[in-house]
Amino acid sequence: MLAPVESRSVSPVFVGRTAELETLNDALARAAAGEPQAWVLGGEAGVGKTRLVEEFASAAAREGAVVVLGGCVEIGADGLPFAPFSTALRALRRELPDELAAAAAGQEEELARLLPELGESTPSGGPDRSDEEGMARLFELTARLLERVAAGRTVVVALEDLHWADASTRHLLAYLFRTLRTGRLIVLATYRSDDIHRRHPLRPLLAELDRLRTVRRIELGRFNRAEVGRQIAGILAHEPDPAQVDEIFERSDGNAFFVEELAVAAHEGSCTGLTDSLRDLLLVRVERLPESAQRVARIVAEGGSTVEYRLLAAVAQLAEDDLIEALRAAVGANILIAAPGDDGYRFRHSLVREAVGDDLLPGERSRLNRRYAEALEADPTLVPAGERVMRLASYWYHAHDPAKALPAVLDASVTARRRHAHSEQLRLLERAMELWDSAPEDIRATLRPVDYTEVYPPCGCDPATTPLRYLDLMAEAAVAGRRCGERERALKITKRALHLLEDDGEPLRAAWFWVQRSRLMQAMARGDGWKELGTAQELVRGLPPSEVHAEVLATAANWSMLRAPGPDAMSAAERAVEYARMVGAEGIELNARLTLGGLMVDAGEIDTGLAQMHEVKKEVLTRGLTTVVGRSHVNLPSALEGIGRSQEAVAILREGLRLTQEWGLRDSEAWMWTNLAESLISLGQWDEAAEAAVNAQRTGQSAKPHGGASNRLAQLALARGEIAEATRHLAAARASYGTHDPMPQNNLPMSLLALGTAAAEGRLLDARAEADRALDAGFPPGTHRYAWPVLLAAAVAESDARAQALPTAQEGRAAFLQRLFEAVRKLTTGAPVWLAYEKWTRAELDRADGRTTTDTWSDVVTAFEALERPYDLAQVRHRLAESLLAVGGDDERARATELLRLTRATATHLGARPLADAAAHLAQRARLSLTAAPHPPTADPADSLGLTTRERDVLRLVSAGRTNRQIAEELFISPKTASVHVSNILGKLGVSGRGEAAAVAHRLGLFPAETLTSGTSG
Template sequence: MLGRSVSPVFVGREAELATLAEAYGEARKGLVTTLLLGGEAGVGKTRLTQRFADMAARDGAHVLLGGCVELSTEGLAFAPFTAALRQLVREQGTTKVSALLPEGAERDLARLLPEFGEPSVDGDTETGRARLFEQFLTLLERLAESRPTILLIEDIHWADRSSRDLIAFLCRNLGSAPVLIVLTYRSDDLHRQHPLRPVLAELMRVSGVLKLDLPRLSKDEVAQQMAGILGRVPDYGKVQKVYERSEGIPLFVEALLEDGEDCNFPDSMQDLILSTVERLPEETQRVLRIAAAGGIRIGHALLAAVSGLSDLEMESALRPAIAGNVLQIADNRAYVFRHALIREAVHDELLPGEHQRLHARYAEEISRDRTLVPPGRAAVELAHHWHGARNDEWALISAWEAARKSMKAFAYAEAVPLLERVLMLWDKVPGAAERIGSDHTHVLEKAALAAGNSAEVDRGIKFVRAALAELDEKTEPDRVASLMVSWGRFKINKGKSGVLEDFRRALDLVPEPVPARVGVLIKISQHLMLCGEIEEGTARGEEGLRIARALGDEGSEGDLLMNLALGSAINGNSAAQYETNLHARRIGERIGSGRLILRSIGNNIDSLNDLGRSKEAVELSYEGERLAKKYGQTRSDGVFILNNRAEALEMLGRWDEALSTVERALSLGPTLRTRFHLVRVLADIALARGQVEQLESYLSELGVLKERPEDFLQDIIGSTRLHIGWHLMKDEPDSALAVAERILARPATSSKSMLGWRLLSLIRSVTDRAQSFDPERVAALRAHAAELAATLRVGSAAAEAYRLTYSGDFDAAAAAWESLHRPYPQAKALLSAALAAAESGDKEGAAARLAIARPLAAALCATPLMGEIDLLIRRTGTATASSPSELLTPRELEVLRLVAQGRSNRDIAAELFISAKTVSVHVSNILAKLGVASRGEAAAAAYRLALLTS
């Protein structure tokens, strides 16, 4: 019998344990969501977290445990979350767990755990995966309502892509719920290309995420560990030798003491770890080698089946390994290697033939009885073991099954390599199509779908190309058409041209009024509308609508109605768009389609904003956000809704709220095109505030300065506005003039009110600025602008306000903007009206207008506009003095009060329940409004001006 090698005394780590406890305390206040614990293999991460979990449990916390295993990299999706969910079901039962979720939500969790019944049906949609994420978030939030909750996930360096995505989602979205997520990983395993590295970098930018690095033990701590293991104070010389050889890594200290007093020192750490195993009986070593082929954790029944031993023989063989602390007994009659390094060392010693035979035995036994592995794991276990056994036929069959299971669980990223394995083995297996019941092209189609849903665009293109090369459009036009639509969508994601030609080719392939044609008509009509091809887009949309209604396909009818509504808006009829979207929403409510409901709401937020009803748009966005969470689509439609809310807030001059909204939307990982929309909101505010560095960073990301080609009119005109504004801010009217000339030379610029009139009002500013140095070009540009203006409808109060600005009726424009509660364009119109009054000799009229404009600009912190107003004030000799306290918003006064107390941004954020980034924005605004350069000067000004008196 070997001696005890683990110290019964918890050595060192007091500071780290205190940090964990502090993070738990902050999580209970809603200030911390996640702690990342990194450290070398063997440094003691598991023991530290177990100690912390025990302490927290005694304090009343609900601790859920989950761990990643090496098998995750081969398609075992969501392994740590499945383990945590299984623990919760054991503790509370499926009925109580289901009661914590929205009605029917347990069907989403059924993709992780069969105990929840049959999964929901939409397994091939991105929205289903988003909904699964939402349900797990909701579950944690509801659990935390009764008591603080800790989710401990170990070894995330082995996490699969889906688990990494869910981890990032939870860390970003837990908010103020009293939940702490503790994640451990091997820092020494993270090579430059390791997929966890960008995830960690991203998480460290999220508010509420902390990082803790676990160091090696000091020499004194090694001495304490040795004393605990040996039961007495060790000799100084032995401490020195063990410390130098182990380098302070606790696992190696334990291994070096396995020989008791002899304390031999092998040449390598691999030999050191194996020396513990090699002192065990031969039969024990044989069973350990069998266990190592099965993974770090293996059930008793499976190990017995593979080894061929009876229960008594197994107990006899394993007892020395358990006594020697090589193996430990886990729950559910399972064994687990005490440390992954021990399992890895044993596994690495397997001979090639032995490795192959053992994997074959595991595959055979699991095939015979799938209950030998935890529920939901058989498919991927079989794929892993048949592949390891080099059995091509069963490796292909099991990989196909595992890929289908992964896609059913929305683990598309894990499905892709499994499907690639099927494709790789295809030619090695005679009759492969018959073996899996699908042809080679169908495998490619599934791979393209999985790649698309996991944002693997380049891989998706490869699969689509290969599938198209295998199909004959004459015999299988529907399949080719579907692939052409996928091809077009991949091109959009890559920012490539030629999408419309692909959609048209797809349409030609399905001339009959069948569902396949409807599917293509939905995509092509939407794309045409967005590109400004309204006439053809309307014709395609109406055709699709007729076919969908004839087929009784209400879901497609709703989509096509909203495509036609988009055409109404681009034609300047936002009111018609609003009503049509409402019709589509009613269809969605009738057939229970959350996707249609959310698309309608998102589009109508935009409609209301176009109509000048921006406050209503913001209110509708909150309803949309609530429903997006209900339907589990926060990361898809929910992000689109947040983007439209940010645009409405920007119009209303609620810029700090807009910035916070954008920050939140970006944290949800939007698609590239939605991200660009969000960045344009940031750029508009940075431009208005004169934040040059931020603006240029945003313009660089958007490709504006290089005039990156774009297809959609909204993107083209939005980027053009920013490009012109950037040149005007830099006092480069000639360059701004050139950009304006190029956009007006483009055919079908836009007849959408909020695009066309807004662009023309900006071009009016360009021509006014450039008049003095190039009157001929200005005259030509004005003539061209007038031609466009003659084609535009005025479909809303907002469009009318822009039209008044363009026509030069600045006082009327200012009144219109005031009625729409849009302070920034109101202040700009007042400045233009004041300039006109001053040039006509009406200084009193100019002063009256500037007296209104300056506080508006100051409240927004629109520094360039304030500079122009102040310049005109000096030129005309007028005065527009106002109290500094009137320039600060109530929130800014709150922030200023705390700044004056010497509080940090993080402290202020905790006090006011806002993010530290939002505090930073408030502080910048305060400094600009008070005309000071530092926090200290702001505090002094606050007391000097009596701004903080109650």
């Protein structure tokens, strides 16, 4: 409408910033090559950030890039949740509609929380019982959306004014900067550095970004005198007087915006006499406008960063021609500009808007907010649908009308929750609590929990008919605070709520708040949360079944499963399932069934427990219950790994990782990577295990997955003889876990690593001390999967110390070995893998007592040959070879030679240098050659290698590139047996990997081309 109006205050010549623009253009080139770029641009207000972004955007567009802009919106000092991302995605949809639709396919409902045009977003559904991973899932899906859209062409997403960003926007931006790995994408964010005071909420984000190697920062400085001169020349279209340049440079101190204002003032003859007040400088041209234009400017200043034309018209209540003339005058004076891409207006610079807003009288401000609110209530189409509720809440709140503000603020809190903007939800709920007493009683009586809360009153009341209570708001706010990480605020809210409930006789409601406090105490590292859970259990004891009762029992059962599994935990889980079914609490029931299944497996009811967990996994996938999908794909593989079924665990974990990509279950992803690393270590896929552990550290949002990943890396480093590296990772694990919440599943693996590093360094007494600490703590039921490796490591340390005749070995040996014998005798097995560990541990204890026999070690080797643990098998083969050589017969030496070949081949393949060296050293001492000895020529080269008929068949399939599972299917054997055959073949061929085995077979011509072809056709 007003586009032809020209501005004289902005220089048509782009002054300075050459280096910064070249830097951004280089980033554009790297992005075009497929390397995503993350940039943060800072500078004081008026220094020229927006101009630099505009110049870069123009350059990027000339290179064929799609450039979309989004700005953080300030409405009465309240940021709109995700406003810059919503604006940018809306622009991206206009520019690339087909590409964005394809990238969002299947996730429209979730992504509609950011871009309502994609469809209707669904509520989370269910009381705190809701989707705990909702925000993480939305963030992950947004990152994948941008990566997919930017897969085929360069996309620049510029987000301005981060100093106004809401917390959810800051969290999403940080997530993108941490996780973007592919795509021709640049994300550029700007902020006003002089606004970032010590307590500004943006400061922690900037500190975090400084630690990310993938994020680069540009700080814009002020212009020097020469640049100020060029800027003034561009504005005036002629060379300025040097004295004028000196004066403007001195007064502006090189700030580009102040240079513009002073240059225009000087050109209009009003520079002399201006005060040094910044506000006066900013207001001087506004005050020269006609009164109608000043009035419009004041209205726009209070309406937000951008005000739509129709909304402005409704609030200004001017005749259309008068409004257009007023706008023309404001635009002509370069006070207002047309907002790009929108039918609205905004101040050319936010500093002017702030000055105009500060100049409003208090009554004038509240009156304008009321008029905005009334106009928006009368016609909701005046603003975009995604902004109406939030803006209406802000307008009514700043209009100081509690009767109108309370329902509006509550509506906005629901919108924030459904967008997973939990920080904004918390702020709005706190605002509602502030308004509660001021709002008329008849207004409060019309409000219903079902309309405003997920956490319904846990008192058996009907949320559709019972009036909303202040405690309901506190419950909703406590959950919002926990979800957005504002745990201190959430903890204070629960404390106040419990104080209010002291004399109210509402045990269910009080129990619910105690459960929240338990979770918060754990998350804040202030305790293990059991005291709070105990209080909740006492409050519900003897009460009829209810959803709160079921939740208390389920939470207690899960707590016990991780820290003190046993009959009490089993009983709590069973009752939680029963109560949840009785009251129809589906999410609680499924979670309790997962806990119950895990406890059954730990108690030895393996088939029943696994069946329960498999059924839950099937149900949540069928129903699409994202709240339980993550946990089902973490706990079930963990249970399978705990009984030695690592291949099955890996399959489910890989399925879970696929689902995290599709459904955005980012928080669960870190746990899946951690568990995958554990199972891959068991299977002898150590390089893949290390990669999985690193992925766990990269994706984990909390400390414990980081601790688990560090444990896995330490385990690999120790097995590979990298003691310093193992020690470093162990220290990282300890730092991640902390000391406030000890769990056997964390502490025992760390004891194992500490014991192992001490033994590797010859510190036997330190190893004993670590084992003693573990024995003192005890091994609760269900912890045998962590206890057996500790007992074994202690026995191995003693066994090796005797063999090496360490001087410290005799001191306290007998008592310590007796203690280990007693622990072994009492510890359960329950699965073949732990039965094998028991045999191995007893054999090591016999060896430590000088009572080892070949029969003992033969039994141990036989036990491990049926398992999926090649490193363990290699270690016990080494022990059997050692015992055979102690006997000394020719048959025993021949068998020992084969065992040591197999051991060295496996250890070399894994990179387990200490074991490979030990096998070679033992062979050297016994004068054995581990290189396959030549045989007289035979008709079949396979015979010369000592291959059995079955091993020949397996080698043929290995040469054809088949996996162990494919070999098993073709030869009608189990994958475990196939794995054993492959290990034997590697040893007989004297090679360290499948590729080398295939090369030997090819070189010897074992399998003609036609045989391989026919062998791989099916």
